[in-house]
Amino acid sequence: MIRDSSLCGAMQDNELHALSSIARRKTFPTGQVVAWSGDPNSVCANVVAGAVKVTASTPDGREQIVGLLYPGDFVGHPFAEDATLTVTAVGETDLCLFPRGPFERTLGEHRTMERRLLQQTMESLGGAQQRILSLGRKNAAERIASFLLEVLDRTRPDHEDGPAEIDLPISRGEMADYLGLTIETVSRQLTRLRKDGVIAMAKGDRCCTVLSRERLELIADPD
Amino acid sequence: MIRDSSLCGAMQDNELHALSSIARRKTFPTGQVVAWSGDPNSVCANVVAGAVKVTASTPDGREQIVGLLYPGDFVGHPFAEDATLTVTAVGETDLCLFPRGPFERTLGEHRTMERRLLQQTMESLGGAQQRILSLGRKNAAERIASFLLEVLDRTRPDHEDGPAEIDLPISRGEMADYLGLTIETVSRQLTRLRKDGVIAMAKGDRCCTVLSRERLELIADPD
DNA sequence: CGTTTAGTTGAACCTTATCAAGCCCTGTGG
DNA sequence: CCACAGGGCTTGATAAGGTTCAACTAAACG
Secondary structure, three states: OOHHHHHHHHOHHHHHHHHHHEEEEEOOOOOEEEEEOOEEEEEEEEEEOOOEEEHHHHOOOHHHHHHHOOOOOOOOOOOOOOOOOEEEOOOOOEEEEEEEHHHHHHHOOHHHHHHHHHHHHHHHHHHHHHHHHHHHHHHHHHHHHHHHHHHHHHHHOOOOOEEEEEEOOOOOOHHHHHHHHOHHHHHHHHHHHOOOEEOOOOOOOEEEEEOHHHHHHHHHHHO | OHHHHHHHHHHHHHHHHHHHHHOOOEOOOOOOEEEEEOOOOEEEEEEOOEEEEEEOOOOOOOOOEEEEEEEEEEEOOOOOOOOOEEEEEEEEEEEEEEEEEHHHHHHHHHHHHHHHHHHHHHHHHHHHHHHEEEEEEHHHHHHHHHHHHHHHHOOOOOOOOOOOOOOOOOOOOHHHHHHHHHHHHHHHHHHHHHHHOOOEOOOOOOEEEEOHHHHHHHHHHOO
16 A cells, blocks of 8 residues: 555565565554664564654663654664664554565665665655754744644645644654653643644644644744 | 775775766865755765765754765765755865766666665764754753764774874864854853863864763763 | 543743853954 | 954853743543
């Protein structure tokens, strides 16, 4: 179902076959860890359904979500000996797992796959660079607005204007870990957006209606 | 001179030849812009000597350095139509420039090169993720200490302990833009490190002696 | 039901930004 | 040769944004 947006997108049938012969489908319940930081780096994967968070943390336990991956996204770090990041399912999640060794070998045998992975990695890098800008230079309101727009673009790629309902994939605490803020600040900023009529959202809910995409964009990227 | 650490590292002579036939060497004076954000994405490059900064900025002009690249590092974003980032020489810098089109073609013709670029891009992504952690969860002191260690590791890869002299590649203002702080905070944190005897450094100087790497590490990653 | 968990809200505090002044070095022009 | 302007850096005072701590609500769950 997610073929064309994922690694498999550009591939021939024989290549797909090579991949699927090493792949293993698995469902992870909410909160289950797929791979631990510090463990040997043994798997790569494609997200099939649900989502995963990729987290880094300081030795004293502060946590930061460095990536949020959705269906079609590639997870993992080929060629690295050890995992430096923890991968966790957020919400019930289906992954297509590839043991790293065989995956790297398959990569070597199928050019289109390697090319596609290179392009995906370049895109991830671009995304990471945007997040560096957010975390380094944006205030709380701007970060929250940017995040809502990110989720909106992910789930409604064709949306242009007018009200749109989005379902936040993560909790307030996870939003805080993603945006480099605290739970309290996230909560306050959301109520502020609600009071200002930019979004509509029941208290404590994960469901959120963007009333004015335009205003949200203005907050995310002021001019 | 920087062959083995750069893209060219894993290549055969015929591949090197292919690359060098499209390459153009150029020296950029301090502050000169190599590529502008928003312009068509026309070049990739390898840093030969000196260093470049890669910056992103908000529409209202706040600036963030998203990457700092040294000799051997690859600069650019193959496959992207437009540049979203600005690349600027910091200090007198030699680059080996590749027009993007021919570079992508060459990439398609030389597997080892593509493989190597994939690995480099993965490493860049890992670095970016570490910086997301820093910007999201570390305070000013920790960021400064992390940065000094980064520079130390770059310039003295074999250094383990004891005093070591390092030359900061960038100004205070650029450190601020790199670390998501202000000039004033950077300055204050450096004098603090100086007063605490962690580093020795003449006021306003770019040269800095790390007196205790151990203490610096303790500050960068508290436990 | 009582307990737990996620989220909201308020008050006090703290880190960092902002504003302002001054220093030092360099380069320039009288 | 000196006065002066400018840039890079430091330092101080003040302000603000976000964190921390704490209380509270509401839904979920045994």
